[in-house]
Amino acid sequence: MTAEPTEPWSVLDPTGTLRVDDRVPAGADALDLWAAYRDMVLSRRVDTEAIALQRQGELGLWPSMLGQEGAQVGAGSALRPRDVVFPTYREHAVAWCAGVDPVQLLGLFRGTTLGGWDPRDRNFHLYTLVIGAQTLHAVGYAMGVVRDGDVGTGDPDRDRAVLAFLGDGALSEGETNEAFAWAAVQNLPVVFFCQNNQWAISAPFSVQSRVPAATRASGFGFPGVRVDGNDVIACHAVAREALERARSGGGPTLVEAVTYRRNPHTTSDDDLRYRTGAVNDDWAARDPVDRLRALLTGGAGPPGVNDFLADLGREEEELAERLRAGCRALPVPHPGDPFLHTLERMPRDLERQRDEHLAFVAGGQGDRS
Amino acid sequence: MTAEPTEPWSVLDPTGTLRVDDRVPAGADALDLWAAYRDMVLSRRVDTEAIALQRQGELGLWPSMLGQEGAQVGAGSALRPRDVVFPTYREHAVAWCAGVDPVQLLGLFRGTTLGGWDPRDRNFHLYTLVIGAQTLHAVGYAMGVVRDGDVGTGDPDRDRAVLAFLGDGALSEGETNEAFAWAAVQNLPVVFFCQNNQWAISAPFSVQSRVPAATRASGFGFPGVRVDGNDVIACHAVAREALERARSGGGPTLVEAVTYRRNPHTTSDDDLRYRTGAVNDDWAARDPVDRLRALLTGGAGPPGVNDFLADLGREEEELAERLRAGCRALPVPHPGDPFLHTLERMPRDLERQRDEHLAFVAGGQGDRS
Amino acid sequence: MAHALNAGLRACLEEDPKVVLIGEDIGRLGGVFRVTDGLREDFSDERVVTSPLGEAGIVGSAIGLAMAGYRPVCEIQFDGFVFPAMNQITTQLAKYRHRSEGRISLPVVIRIPVGGGIGAIEHHSESPEAYFAHTPGLRVLCPSTSQDAYDLLGQAIRCDDPVIFLEPKRSYWSKGEVDPEAPAVGMDRARVVRPGDALTLVTYGALVPVALKAAAVLAEEGRQVEVVDLRSLSPIDDDTVVESVRRTGRLVIAHEASQTGGIGGELAARVQARAFYDLEAPVLRVTGYDTPYPASRLEEDWLPNVDRLLEACDASLKH
Amino acid sequence: MAHALNAGLRACLEEDPKVVLIGEDIGRLGGVFRVTDGLREDFSDERVVTSPLGEAGIVGSAIGLAMAGYRPVCEIQFDGFVFPAMNQITTQLAKYRHRSEGRISLPVVIRIPVGGGIGAIEHHSESPEAYFAHTPGLRVLCPSTSQDAYDLLGQAIRCDDPVIFLEPKRSYWSKGEVDPEAPAVGMDRARVVRPGDALTLVTYGALVPVALKAAAVLAEEGRQVEVVDLRSLSPIDDDTVVESVRRTGRLVIAHEASQTGGIGGELAARVQARAFYDLEAPVLRVTGYDTPYPASRLEEDWLPNVDRLLEACDASLKH
Numbered sequence A, B: 001m002t003a004e005p006t007e008p009w010s011v012l013d014p015t016g017t018l019r020v021d022d023r024v025p026a027g028a029d030a031l032d033l034w035a036a037y038r039d040m041v042l043s044r045r046v047d048t049e050a051i052a053l054q055r056q057g058e059l060g061l062w063p064s065m066l067g068q069e070g071a072q073v074g075a076g077s078a079l080r081p082r083d084v085v086f087p088t089y090r091e092h093a094v095a096w097c098a099g100v101d102p103v104q105l106l107g108l109f110r111g112t113t114l115g116g117w118d119p120r121d122r123n124f125h126l127y128t129l130v131i132g133a134q135t136l137h138a139v140g141y142a143m144g145v146v147r148d149g150d151v152g153t154g155d156p157d158r159d160r161a162v163l164a165f166l167g168d169g170a171l172s173e174g175e176t177n178e179a180f181a182w183a184a185v186q187n188l189p190v191v192f193f194c195q196n197n198q199w200a201i202s203a204p205f206s207v208q209s210r211v212p213a214a215t216r217a218s219g220f221g222f223p224g225v226r227v228d229g230n231d232v233i234a235c236h237a238v239a240r241e242a243l244e245r246a247r248s249g250g251g252p253t254l255v256e257a258v259t260y261r262r263n264p265h266t267t268s269d270d271d272l273r274y275r276t277g278a279v280n281d282d283w284a285a286r287d288p289v290d291r292l293r294a295l296l297t298g299g300a301g302p303p304g305v306n307d308f309l310a311d312l313g314r315e316e317e318e319l320a321e322r323l324r325a326g327c328r329a330l331p332v333p334h335p336g337d338p339f340l341h342t343l344e345r346m347p348r349d350l351e352r353q354r355d356e357h358l359a360f361v362a363g364g365q366g367d368r369s
Numbered sequence C, D: 001m002a003h004a005l006n007a008g009l010r011a012c013l014e015e016d017p018k019v020v021l022i023g024e025d026i027g028r029l030g031g032v033f034r035v036t037d038g039l040r041e042d043f044s045d046e047r048v049v050t051s052p053l054g055e056a057g058i059v060g061s062a063i064g065l066a067m068a069g070y071r072p073v074c075e076i077q078f079d080g081f082v083f084p085a086m087n088q089i090t091t092q093l094a095k096y097r098h099r100s101e102g103r104i105s106l107p108v109v110i111r112i113p114v115g116g117g118i119g120a121i122e123h124h125s126e127s128p129e130a131y132f133a134h135t136p137g138l139r140v141l142c143p144s145t146s147q148d149a150y151d152l153l154g155q156a157i158r159c160d161d162p163v164i165f166l167e168p169k170r171s172y173w174s175k176g177e178v179d180p181e182a183p184a185v186g187m188d189r190a191r192v193v194r195p196g197d198a199l200t201l202v203t204y205g206a207l208v209p210v211a212l213k214a215a216a217v218l219a220e221e222g223r224q225v226e227v228v229d230l231r232s233l234s235p236i237d238d239d240t241v242v243e244s245v246r247r248t249g250r251l252v253i254a255h256e257a258s259q260t261g262g263i264g265g266e267l268a269a270r271v272q273a274r275a276f277y278d279l280e281a282p283v284l285r286v287t288g289y290d291t292p293y294p295a296s297r298l299e300e301d302w303l304p305n306v307d308r309l310l311e312a313c314d315a316s317l318k319h
């Protein structure tokens, strides 16, 4: 899997046919396909609901991950509790796998917070909007993991890896490349997971690179792997191997999950200005969720599949309801909060500004204007 | 020459023995060895004199290129007049080849200017001290060359290439990698010429990369070539081929010239704090100038070699004298100059500052202090 | 204002074949604010370059293009994303004329949508002007009307200095006719947009209409406030402000950027130095606070608004 | 002062195993100014990390280390080379506490040698403090004595906020005993380093000894100038300055950084607002000019020196 990247590696094809491949972990290490399917469906529902909430004016913006659930659940399901994730702003399904309450994902987009959850609770860091910036944080965290001695001990409860997400566009930022350089020379326990969803807003991948994203790693001297990002089984296998290599002291990997952003960049974007509906439809036919459902329900379908799907349908509805209610109940910050959280102790000049501001807010504006 | 980089390619070994290799251009395209030797010797003398001038307090600092003349003259001799050079701060021999008056190189280090020459005169841009920054300027310039239509016309008087220099340390700066990405996707007529002199001040190359510098290019999808930087014939051949590819529309190349900075980083540095004299001596034995002299004077020596060397010796002395005198004669800027050159037209508030400053300078300071 | 800027870019592209636009998503998409809408179609991909995702690359390559004789106009997608380009702007672009002893000009324009008030998420509501104003060798412009946007952009592109061109994004949707033939005010001059004698109220960009509203309220109360639109944040036309303060004796300065180290402090320092004996009250500032820009649910009260301006004017007038 | 800083780093490395130093050439070489001399040898390569050549990487990885529970101390080799790290500093480091609603601290210190006066080439004599002081969420410190360098560095490293720690490079060679047991002044407090009643002279870093010289000259002429060393440039301890100005009625501020948008303008604006009726003369500034830092042959006259300070004090006292 670490040879020169060419065609994305795949085992589950769009018709739901699974090819046998010994790189797919089996036995206790195997991906639980039912769980993976459930994760994809439920996280997709988070995405769908969030779009609806945006339409209703409850969110300012939402970056949809529709179509990328295979890559994200593949990676997310390969995480162990002590692994640490540095996401971009689109890893809703990874957040789901890590156990972050999806309601907490909404605050940033509702404008009630710039964060939303405690990164330490689930080792899932805050969303980062500045393209590429989080890759260096992942590198630094991995330096900490090395210094803590939590690499290569062979103790599965001790060894840790850092999983940094990035988009195809992020490959062009200088900082991302610095992260690659640092990770390589220090042989850090970090996996760079690039979802090449073909687009950086309106820029097709060809604007960023003329070779596959995974190839970038070779220039820095570490393995790059190209995988079908819409094949959750392959993604899990690749992420699992890369994370395991990282944990055991084998150094960094760049994974390129070849996928597609089926929706516009965000709810504010108009993707038909730069791509055609026909291409969108092509990719819809390769959808990762449909693909796994086809496998699970293929032939006569395994026993219990109908019950499973019915239960999942109910779970979805409950989740959707919880999201809608949770979104509306998200606490609006207090006008004094930014002052409180700028520095550890509020300096006197900032206290003066806060007092003025709070008096102004309390005073009821709009007297004369 | 564009295969995966491994051992640096070489034709002239440290004993001065030349290996026949059909990649070395012959006939009218061949490197003029006498001229190359002269360029190396005279530019080395510039370097030596500059160090002496620094010792005498005439220069604040000097970054010596001792040991890198093979790489620099190899590259510099492959330039055509319309090609454009973006140097770092150590390309004294390239400046020499481009025809920049070496006295003009001294001003920056004497503190009489931050530039020193008109980049348009010789298509040799100003020295850039911020590591990596010039690689992006080279990219932009190359975008201009493309827009001017001066690529791939087949007209040798029209087609142009841009030659950007960088050090091994520069490989780790984000901006350098952005330059690689831009050059690749736009297939720009730019050659990145990396002198891997093994050190970035006190950091050995292993701090920057665990694979050869030339390998970096493969990650961006363009050729990387590794060449013996102390072999001026090989460097010329490689640079010539890369520049020709660029001019003809074949896109960018990264050349790694494997060489050694025989002196400390600058005259302010103390290299024995981080490397041993023994290693310095090893590299001295592979010196590029000695190597070519051995070839030229080998056996009985070609006819005229003694006269040539004697003439060159005289030329060296004249050059040294000219440098010493020229250095001392470099004009000190007028105290008003910075105000004059900040913006095209001096704003009124800056005029006020200038007037104050000139009055202060004219007033003769030190009355009371 | 977005339309005015589009028209301004179009006019420059037509006028000078050396004008090239570079930025993320400025091609087919026309930029996230559609300021470059239609330009790629009319002027080709070579002149309207959808760039890779790297701000250092955008500015660094613009510098190289300028060295090659072009007049690049960069677009940074949002205020918060200019920082990866700071090295190229500060150490390269701003200094090159000086380094080359006046020989080489770098006519690069960097357009940046700035400011808050559109309910955006983090990094999309920043006001970074002070970083640039503190960097010698740059011009910093910020229009407040469509006409000014058109005029200043044309002047910026034709000018041989590097220009940071700040576009108040709240004003993108503001309507306003543009007369391409109208005589333009000099690009480094502030402009008195409402005359008055009771107090001088100075601001720029999106706060100019807010200041005008405050002035209208005060006018109803019988106090004529002079409103000055700074337009150029570097160099700052303090002459115009000082002249006004000499008449009014009072000065209030407003901006969205954080207070400490903002343009307001600079202007206050200059005015108290040059019009010390004319000031009847301390110079007051109404600015963003010294905290990160908050989550958007707080921004309505957060941004300097008419009421905060009125409060400051009242305070000044009470002295 | 370099020795004091070395001692300060050593003490922190000994005290807290989570302290890690990162920077270019800080290992075997001990840094270009030898501030980290001997530390790698005594604390290992893991704790004194010679980094690849990338400032974004230095600060970005320090952020990640801090998230992992470490207290990284970065060294930026020279003032002019901090700009590639501006994105990490401004959009990431400074904002993280706010983004995480106070949950996460990033105790990162960024040491930067600053200022001119050592005859250096371009980018080696810059005074970038205003960029940081204008960025909420950072602390900016600048010591002027060896003792203060030791004390402030220790406070900075122990503090949970990100700190930009500016080391006036002209002062590296200044001698000065350090008493590690001496009670340290609070890190956000300015300090009156010479009392007086005729005028308040405020500065920081390498200009503090210059200001003291000017005060000594004026004292001989019978005028007692109060010299205040700002120490913290963000937050600025304007209380101490205002208190002084209430007594002296006059204020001169000096710094090497360019005037426009510098710390001096901010302080002038604050003082005229808070001590308007106490000021008997306008606040005057003696600063770097609004041009790029010049070639070193010009710097002697260029930098604020005793004579320029005296001139400004005279002008203030004449009012």
Ligand SMILES: Cc1ncc(C[n+]2csc(CCOP(=O)(O)OP(=O)(O)O)c2C)c(N)n1
Residues within 6 Å of the ligand: A088, A090, A129, A130, A131, A166, A167, A168, A169, A170, A171, A197, A199, A200, A201, A261, A265, C024, C053, C055, C077, C081, C084
């Ligand atoms: C430094 C920076 N520049 C520009 C932007 C504006 N921007 C937001 S998302 C985006 C495209 C990112 O594309 P990619 O990395 O492929 O991620 P995707 O959105 O496809 O998940 C851009 C340009 C940004 N957020 N950060």
Ligand SMILES: Cc1ncc(C[n+]2csc(CCOP(=O)(O)OP(=O)(O)O)c2C)c(N)n1
Residues within 6 Å of the ligand: B088, B090, B129, B130, B131, B166, B167, B168, B169, B170, B171, B197, B199, B200, B201, B261, B265, D024, D053, D055, D077, D081, D084
């Ligand atoms: C952005 C930046 N960071 C740090 C420095 C300080 N510095 C000057 S030269 C140098 C080492 C450069 O090494 P390399 O690129 O290998 O070039 P060489 O000096 O060996 O020619 C460093 C770190 C700088 N000039 N620019």
Ligand SMILES: [Mg+2]
Residues within 6 Å of the ligand: A167, A168, A169, A195, A196, A197, A198, A199, A200, A201
């Ligand atoms: Mg993408």
Ligand SMILES: [Mg+2]
Residues within 6 Å of the ligand: B167, B168, B169, B195, B196, B197, B198, B199, B200, B201
């Ligand atoms: Mg080197």
